[in-house]
Amino acid sequence: DTAVSQTPKYLVTQMGNDKSIKCEQNLGHDTMYWYKQDSKKFLKIMFSYNNKELIINETVPNRFSPKSPDKAHLNLHINSLELGDSAVYFCASSRENRRQETQYFGPGTRLLVL
Amino acid sequence: GIQVEQSPPDLILQEGANSTLRCNFSDSVNNLQWFHQNPWGQLINLFYIPSGTKQNGRLSATTVATERYSLLYISSSQTTDSGVYFCVLPPSGGYQKVTFGTGTKLQVIP
Numbered sequence: 501d502t503a504v505s506q507t508p509k510y511l512v513t514q515m516g517n518d519k520s521i522k523c524e525q526n527l528g529h530d531t532m533y534w535y536k537q538d539s540k541k542f543l544k545i546m547f548s549y550n551n552k553e554l555i556i557n558e559t560v561p562n563r564f565s566p567k568s569p570d571k572a573h574l575n576l577h578i579n580s581l582e583l584g585d586s587a588v589y590f591c592a593s594s595r596e597n598r599r600q601e602t603q604y605f606g607p608g609t610r611l612l613v614l
Numbered sequence: 615g616i617q618v619e620q621s622p623p624d625l626i627l628q629e630g631a632n633s634t635l636r637c638n639f640s641d642s643v644n645n646l647q648w649f650h651q652n653p654w655g656q657l658i659n660l661f662y663i664p665s666g667t668k669q670n671g672r673l674s675a676t677t678v679a680t681e682r683y684s685l686l687y688i689s690s691s692q693t694t695d696s697g698v699y700f701c702v703l704p705p706s707g708g709y710q711k712v713t714f715g716t717g718t719k720l721q722v723i724p
Contacts, residue, residue: 541698543714588655602647605657
């Protein structure tokens with residue numbers, strides 16, 4: 501059973517398109533995250549939701565909009581895709597948004613914008 | 615915000631060798647995790663280690679929070695240890711941000 505799953509695994513699209521990446525966790529966790537990993541392997545947090553409420557919103561363009569329909573899902577919608585959006589996007593979850601909580605990561609979605 | 619730096623940035627080891635990876639952070643923290651990102655991109659949690667020492671097989675980690683560093687020891691390295699190792703500061707108290715270190719890229723050659 502997959503703990504944190506993401507779809508799609510690979511996404512190749514044209515500049516200017518709108519796309520969504522979905523994330524689901526079956527761990528019963530309250531907190532979910534989106535990270536972006538750039539070509540230099542540096543991971544940056546983008547968003548964090550706790551019980552469907554946004555708690556972290558880093559400096560991310562408005563074209564990125566997270567949506568959490570319920571505790572188990574955190575989707576990422578990207579409008580007007582740009583070349584610089586090409587990266588690997590990781591979803592993660594933890595039991596709570598506090599200390600002593602291990603984060604569990606999904607397999608990643610590799611986005612390539614042409 | 616807190617800065618997290620790892621050293622060395624790159625490391626090549628012969629299979630069977632031992633190594634120590636270091637993580638320095640700029641402020642006091644209450645927790646710290648080590649992750650391994652394998653060559654297939656998967657992020658795997660290794661340790662949650664806010665202080666003290668933990669061991670798991672050939673890997674062990676030590677965090678000295680008062681001196682603001684953590685060490686990851688890999689003994690008898692294997693080719694499957696290759697990948698990037700990150701230290702991560704999860705949310706702590708009122709500080710909500712999750713901070714990843716700069717990473718150490720390890721290549722173990724046969």
